Each structure stands twice: as structure tokens, then as C-alpha cells.
Amino acid sequence: MVSRAFLRPRLWWRSRTIEDSLARALVDSQRALLSVTAEAAPMLALDLEMTGLDPGRDQILAIGVVPIDGGVIQLQDAESILVEIRGSVGQSAVIHGITDRELHNALPLAEAMNWLMQKMSGRILVAHHAPLDLAFIRANMNRSLGMSMPLLAIDTLAIERKRLLRVHEVIQEGSLRLGASRQRYGLPVYDAHNALTDALSCAELLLAQLAAIGGARTCIAELVTFCD
């Protein structure tokens, strides 16, 4: 992790090294949002379904995105796609419920990554346990587009851990999970492990967290996790 003070120059420097113009515009647009407040910043809540937890070996199966504008979740632009994989979903189907059969209409990885880049453009990512999602996205962009790019995201799990540590010395296992976190804010119970629903769950959780910590006026720079 990079210290927050170095975030801006680091991103500026990294964007100079990116050849792809779309990717560079993306990094620049994120850099521009660092000084914007949370309530004003356009954001994109994101959730991935994967075949496993290792970004080096496992693959992305589904991506769900839910935009947040001016502190309001816009379902009209919420979307999810399935991603083509090599081989079979195997045992991971037990978790996400996506079977090989459903993947017939899936997008090839490169197309999926392009789609995601367009969605991310001009928005700050939001994810629950963001480092994992960011690592997968970076690994796959590397694989399909042949470039490594830095990514920023607000991690609702990190926010929740910080909040809980203020009250408890030890955090109980499972209490940082998406569902458990939502429960603490009185948010409704949603079925987990559908990329779109989880992205929405995560978006709602962020709004609740920002309301609770009075974070709506906090700068994005204070909230983000960096992955390079």
C-alpha cells in the first residue's frame, strides 16, 4: 500500500507509462476524483464472481456493476456480464451458482475487460474486500490487454474493519462479511453470490457507512485503497 500523500504523484507518474490511451484516461480520471468529496464523486460498485481466490491462476466468471451518482444508486445503469473461461467452472459453481452451460453467451475476456474499463472511466470503484477484486482485474487486464495499470477502490470491508476496531479489540470471524456488515446498518437481507446483487449490496453498504461516519464530505483520497 502506498501512503496517501504519495497517491496523486504516483498515479500521475504511472499514467505517463501507460501506452493504451483508454487506460491512461481511466487512471487520469480517477486521479482527478481524489480531491472530490464522497457525496459528489461518481462511483461504481463492483463485484466479481471467480472460479477461485488466486488471481494468478483462477478466472473471472461474472462482473456486476452498480453506479452511484451524487450519493444515489442508479439501477438504470446497473449491469452484469458473464466472462468466458478456459476449462470448466468446476467446484466453484457451488458458490456462485454459475454453470458451464450458462457461460455459452459469455464475453471473451478481452471484450469483458474493455467493457469494464468503459464502465470504470470517470468513476471510483467500490468493492467489499477490494484488494481481491482489484488483483483479479489487474491480472486479467495484464493477461488480455498486455498492460499493468494501477487501480483505486473504496473498500467497504476496510471501512467496516476500522469502524469495528474502534469498538472491539478483536473482530469476530465472519463479522466483516457483506451480509453481516449490512445487518449492522439495518439493511435488508439479500441473497449473496450474484455479481449484480452483491454489487448493489456493496453500494448500499457504502452509503450506510458514509452516513454513519459522516463521511459524505470526506475526500475520496481518504477512503481509497490503492493497488499497483
Add this chain to the structure above:
Amino acid sequence: MDASEIQPLTQFLRQLVPFDSLPEASLLASVRHLSVAYYSKSMGHVPLDESHPRLYIVRSGAFEVRDEEGELVDRLGEGDFFGFPSLLSGEAISNKVAILEDGLVYQLSPDMFNNLRQESRDFDRFFNRAFAKRLRHQGRFKAKELTTTSRISSLMTGSPLTIDCSHSIRQAAMMMRDARVSSLLVTDNHKLCGILTDRDLRNRVLAEGFDGTLPVHQAMTRNPVTIGAGALVFEAMLAMSERNIHHLPVLEGEMPVGVISSTDILRSQGSQPLMLIGEIERQKDVASLIGVSKKIPELLQSLISADARAEEIGRVLTSVTDALTRRLILLNQQILGQAPMAFCWLAFGSQGRQDQAACSDQDNGLLLAGEPDEHAAGYFEALSRAVCSGLDECGYRFCPGDIMAQNPKWRMSLERWQKVFEHWVKAPEPKALMHASIFFDMRPVFGPQSLFDALQDKVLAGTRDNDIFLAGMAGNSLTEAPPLGFFRKFVLERDGTEVKGIDLKHKGNALINDIARVYALSAGIKEVNTAKRIRALMELGVIGRKDALNLADAHEFIAHMRLANQGVQYRQGQEITNYLKPQQLSSLVRHQLRDAFKVVHDAQSGLRLKFMRSF
């Protein structure tokens, strides 16, 4: 986006009234058009954007709507809505929505909202301010097939057989034979002037040796008892059994539109209330009468479970009370002898209005044709004591306010009754007004109608357009307000305090009774039944058609809820009360009840405006 993937929202809307009535495609489209915001208590109020009105749907948390004056308008929890008034009216947002508990709120754009209203009548009806229309269109509150509460028109056969009075008896008999009917209506210039039945042909024509060529009017029964086409079958049965006749011409205005015979009614079967009344009329002593009265709660339960209209249940139950009262008077007169002068037994309050329900108190009085001497006074005292205690033993408890014929205060000559009413009208003090609300709903249960008319005409002449008195009555009826809303498990008064249940009688029907009474007195309307009063007021143009229908619907709806609730209490062996616990209500009924109370609230405002503006 595949909207079906946002399962949690689709699921939520699918079970939420009125979204549950939308076709699947519209439901998915509305999910797609939702936006989601989260409001924290620390924000104070929901930021309502004047330029972007929309429908807000509470998903979690708790909110409070207050109007410009800061009066609490509503409290909202999961599944409740706000923001729609300005969407519907196009008027600026005037209410403020305070955040009581952090919560998630879904928002729907005006375009989508309007699309849904156009697409689904149910959806439109729900949000439309003419919500009472929705209640009326709901089949649920129509009576099911039940003899007692079905209308005469449902039993009546086609167009009636009529004959002009100048035709011969023989022609009439031939007509009856050819049509295989037992009665014929006799008309004079198309208006009903008599009825000719098999019995007339036997008793008048054959037994008296009449010539068959004589005109039919010489053999017919003149000016027969008739009944209106809108009357209940049960009321026809009552009229026949009271007068021992078997045919009733049915009129619409003055035009005969049919005949109903006792056979028609027998065929329709299952005349429980009539059997009960028949039984009442057969009893030879007070003790056995009390025995019969034990069946009344059972009758009420069967009417409730048959889902009869509340208004009709009230009329049926009151008819039973009337029959009991009449029988008690007649039985006691057999002991005491004939009355020394004409008198009317007056029913007040709920019996007067014909809207009795379970466990009604007595409210009655005695109207005497003249000033009684000592002997007459003694007679009427004995009679009224006997009748009142008889009613008490039949389950109609003594009136806690002692408004009963056995109280000498409420046993008076016509002249003194007139003076008492005159005094109330002239000096509308609180106590007088309290009395007035009971006494002005009066109806004769026994005795000559003309005597009663002489009292009522005088009373109405005094109240009609009497501004000061009417303002007093209006003010008196505005001391209670309908409950505001049902917030989770609680009911809220308009001042925001919580109570344990909804008092459907005192916070609902009684208020509508009050409103109808003030208007009726102002317009000199003789009707005392609330539904009939409202109808008469509508026909006279005193209350606008829409408002009148809304009020009548709200009255029926709240009364229905009260009876249904009492049915549940009865079956569960609980004490019968007027309290409804909101946690038992479905989301739809909760909304409807809230709408009905809103109608009452609006009608109260109308009353205040009309009668109290100069005070």
C-alpha cells in the same frame, strides 16, 4: 441489464401493494428505473428536490411526514410511500420528511410513475386521491349470496303482470291463469291502485257471488302495502309477516316494476333473521322472549361470516331489536291494558340510526300524544319500566347516561318534547350538544307515525339553517379526530402520541355519524341512518357527489373492519371491543384503512369550514 438479476428489489416490489398488481414486464421496468438513497438521522430531513418530484418507497428505517404548520401527517416504515401527492397534483412539495431512523429509500422517477399509472388501473387507483373509488370497486365488501342481505330486485321476476282497473274480473282471472301467477297488479293510468290475488278471487268474488263482468277494482285489495325495489329481501319478509300478506308490489318511484311473493322468498331459503323475528313475535311471555334473544349474537356472527355489508348488518340487527321492543310493549300491554292515549316508543342513537352492532346499550324514550294525568303517568311508568328491564335482560344493557323511557325525564308529551328540543337548539351548551348528538338520531319503533312526524318536523324546522346551533354541533363533533397512521405496531393520534389500537367506533364511525348529522340537521333531512343521510345530502347537492361517495365508502369500510374484527374476537373467545390491533392488518388493508381515516379527516375539515368559519 437483466432486471430479473436484481432479485431482492424485484422480490420486494412484487409483494408490495400496489406494485403487486403490475404485470411482470412493468414490474421489472420499474425496478430498472429505481434509484436508491440512504438517509441518516444526522441529516435531519430527507432533501426533497422541488424540481424533481418522485415517488419515495421506504425500504428500511423510519420517517415522519409533517406539513407546513409542523402538524404530524404520517409516520412511515418499510413499504410506505411519500412524495406522491405532489406527483399527482403537480403542486409544489409542502411537507417535510424527518428521518427518525437511518434508512434505505427507493425512488421512482415521475415518468415511470406516470407510465405505471397509465398501465395499471389498480396502481393508479391506489395512488389517486380518489382512493375511495378503489374501495367501492373492490368486490370484497359486497354481500355474498345471503337471503337477508340480498336485494328484492334479485328475486323479482321480470316485468310485472298488470291490468287496468276498468277491465273485468274475468279478464283478470284469465290473465292469471294463462300466466300461471297468483297475483295481478291493478293500475289506473299506469299507476298502481291495487292488487288482485288468488285469495281475493276466492274471498271476494266467489264467496260473495260477484259477477265476473264487474270491473276488477271492485274485487282488488286497494292501496296495497308496497316496497321499494332497492329494499332488502329481508325487509320484504318482515313487511309480509307483520301484516300477514303474501304478495308485495315492488315500486320504483310510483311505477310498479314487479311483485314479490312469500313463495319467492321461501324459495330463496335460509331466512335466519326472519325466523328469529318470527320467533320473537310468537313468544307469549317475557321469559321466553329473553330466551329467544340469546340467539342474537349467533345471528350477528353468521352475518359477519357471510361477509354482508356492514350497513345491512346494522339494519338487520336493528330490526331484531325493534321487533323485540315491539313485542315487549305488546306483551306488557296485555298485562297493563290499552294505553290511555296514543304514544310513540322512540329509539335514539344507534338503534335510531339502524346501525346497531354487538352489545349495544339502550337509548330510548317515550313520546305521548298529550299531557298525562296521574293515571296515565302511572300507566306509562309501569310500561316503560317493564319494557326497559325486558330489553336489559335480552342483552341490551341499561344506558349508562340513563337515556331511557323508564327515566321520567325522557317520557314526555309532544309539547314538552318540542320544548326540550327547542331549548337545546336555542342554548347549545356542551351538555345540550352531547344530548343532541344522541337525540337527533331518533326513530319511532312503535306508535303512530303522525305523532312522531309532529315532533320531528318541529325539531328540523328549528335546526335548519340555524347557524349558531349548527356551529355548536359541528364544534362538538370536532373534538375527536381520526387516528393518523399505523406505524409498525402502533397507532398514532394526530398529536403524535401512540395508542395500543384503533378505536374504530369512536375514532371512525361515530365521527362520520356526527358529520352526517350536522349536515342533515342543517338541511332539514328526516333520515337518521347515516348512509341514507349522506345519500340525501348528495341528492340535495349539500355535499358534492365525490365527497359523499367517499364518506359513505369510508363509513362502510370502517364499519366492516369493526364487525370483522368483532367476529375474530368472538371466535377467539375474547372480549368484544371496538379496538383493532394494526399488526394484524395486511399492507393493503392498512393502506385502505388509512385512506378511509383520511376521508374522515378531510370531511371534518369541510365541516369546520362550512359551519364554524364565523366563530
